[in-house]
């Protein structure tokens with residue numbers, strides 16, 4: 581079975597996906613890391629991130645590998661682990677431009693669709709575009725203030741500045757961030773992390789252990 585968890589920036593997608601995946605004993609797949617890796621490599625090579633053709637040529641010359649694990653995902657380029665660099669604020673500010681290119685999206689989608697189910701996939705368009713056939717879809721929301729307060733607990737930055745950056749990213753990512761019509765929308769604002777995971781686990785269809793999707 582594939583479970584999709586989409587939502588706005590910092591709504592809890594990766595923490596919730598990891599918790600659900602652990603409970604189900606399957607890996608989770610963080611699609612945003614591939615967009616982040618494309619951005620990091622483009623920036624490191626000094627490329628113009630608005631030039632999708634040049635960026636894709638560069639990405640295809642040394643392929644990336646997403647390693648989906650229940651506890652956390654890693655992205656490799658050869659034997660270099662890119663993961664520790666993928667949440668730098670420079671990547672945060674460039675990634676929406678990269679994620680807006682249709683050809684980059686097709687490059688990411690191809691890698692995701694090549695993965696073997698079962699897994700929990702999180703991102704923006706997992707339920708709408710990449711795995712529309714998934715039998716269980718969820719979409720996480722929370723106000724920009726709630727999300728900024730949560731982020732401020734992990735980064736030594738001002739809540740107002742984080743909130744402004746999140747709202748900017750929400751606007752830039754809006755085109756690919758709509759909930760699937762058959763997704764259950766969960767406002768995580770009033771819920772704990774375990775509470776959100778519990779809502780999702782309770783809503784999952786009964787599992788057939790022999791099914792692969």
Ligand SMILES: Nc1ncnc2c1ncn2[C@@H]1O[C@H](COP(=O)(O)OP(=O)(O)OP(=O)(O)O)[C@@H](O)[C@H]1O
Pocket residue numbers: 587588589590591592593594595596612730731734768769771772773774776
């Ligand atoms: N329901 C919740 N209650 C309290 N804290 C939460 C909840 N959900 C997530 N968090 C916390 O909010 C922060 C952001 O969560 P997380 O990184 O999982 O979000 P994300 O949607 O994957 O972010 P991004 O879009 O930047 O990849 C983390 O510190 C996480 O522990």
Ligand SMILES: Nc1ccn([C@H]2C[C@H](O)[C@@H](COP(=O)(O)O)O2)c(=O)n1
Pocket residue numbers: 589590593611612613615616675676679702703704705706749753756
């Ligand atoms: N399926 C996806 C996943 C991510 N993105 C974009 C949106 C974000 O700006 C960026 C990083 O994602 P995050 O790590 O914050 O979840 O990648 C997307 O367009 N589609």
